[in-house]
Amino acid sequence: MRRLIPFCCMLLFLALNLVSCKYKTEVKEDLVIDHKETPEEAVQIADSTGYIVRVGEMAPDFTIKLIDGKEVTLSKLRGKVVMLQFTASWCGVCRKEMPFIEKDIWMQHRSSPDFALIGIDRDEPLETVIKFAKATGVTYPMGLDPNADIFAKYALRQSGITRNVLIDREGRIVMLTRLFNETEFHELVQKINEMLG
Numbered sequence: 001m002r003r004l005i006p007f008c009c010m011l012l013f014l015a016l017n018l019v020s021c022k023y024k025t026e027v028k029e030d031l032v033i034d035h036k037e038t039p040e041e042a043v044q045i046a047d048s049t050g051y052i053v054r055v056g057e058m059a060p061d062f063t064i065k066l067i068d069g070k071e072v073t074l075s076k077l078r079g080k081v082v083m084l085q086f087t088a089s090w091c092g093v094c095r096k097e098m099p100f101i102e103k104d105i106w107m108q109h110r111s112s113p114d115f116a117l118i119g120i121d122r123d124e125p126l127e128t129v130i131k132f133a134k135a136t137g138v139t140y141p142m143g144l145d146p147n148a149d150i151f152a153k154y155a156l157r158q159s160g161i162t163r164n165v166l167i168d169r170e171g172r173i174v175m176l177t178r179l180f181n182e183t184e185f186h187e188l189v190q191k192i193n194e195m196l197g
Contacts, residue, residue: 049178050159059084059167060153064120064143067129072118072143075171080116081195082167083188086151088122089132094162097180098136101164104189106140114169114196117141122161123148164188168195 044052053060059082063073074082085101087094101117109115119142121129126144133142145151154165166175166188175191177184 044156046156046159049176050155051163051176051178052156053154053165053173053176055173055176057173058171059165059173062150062153064118064145064150066118066141066143067126067133068141072116072141074167077116078171079169080114081169081192082115083117083192084154084165084167085117085119086122086145086154086161086163086165087119087132088124088161089128089135091161093180095136097162097185098138100180100185102136102138102140104185105192106138109192109196110140112196115192118143120145120150122151166191166195 046052047054059074061073061075063071065071083105085098087098089095098119106117109117117140119133119138119140121132121142122145124132124144129142129144133139148157151157151161155163162178162180164175164177165173168174174195175188177188
């Protein structure tokens with residue numbers, strides 16, 4: 001019986017340790033390792049900006065409902081250069097960046113059959129997204145991302161926005177941006193121009 005007590009104590013310690021580690025995030029150099037309970041998201045390795053996808057990888061597929069009621073599936077846009085912009089009405093940096101996306105990207109390429117741009121609004125209701133698009137003056141397609149489930153395919157769910165993901169005609173990621181850095185934004189514009197040139 002005395003031999004069982006240390007064994008039981010060790011089992012109890014291990015059980016408590018597992019429960020306390022149900023969700024844990026650790027930082028190693030410039031990588032963030034996000035440990036989650038669900039099997040499909042058991043371990044996600046993110047870069048210093050929170051992205052869990054990398055340049056050169058296939059962009060995770062999704063279907064999004066646009067504010068006009070239409071649905072768009074990313075994989076059905078193969079053959080086009082695609083830009084995804086993750087945004088929300090409460091994001092001040094998004095509000096600053098969106099008029100530039102409208103003027104320097106959307107207005108330049110909206111008539112091109114080889115280009116698609118989708119604003120993906122993070123976890124806000126339809127009415128809010130419609131008002132947000134009007135307030136920022138954007139006319140490019142905006143879609144709804146309830147619970148930020150699409151966002152979570154690209155970045156850690158708790159990480160911030162604004163973010164842009166540029167995808168080539170084969171569906172591979174060619175550029176990832178975070179926040180609104182003018183130099184980086186000009187690189188994005190130039191990359192789109194080159195890909196559509």
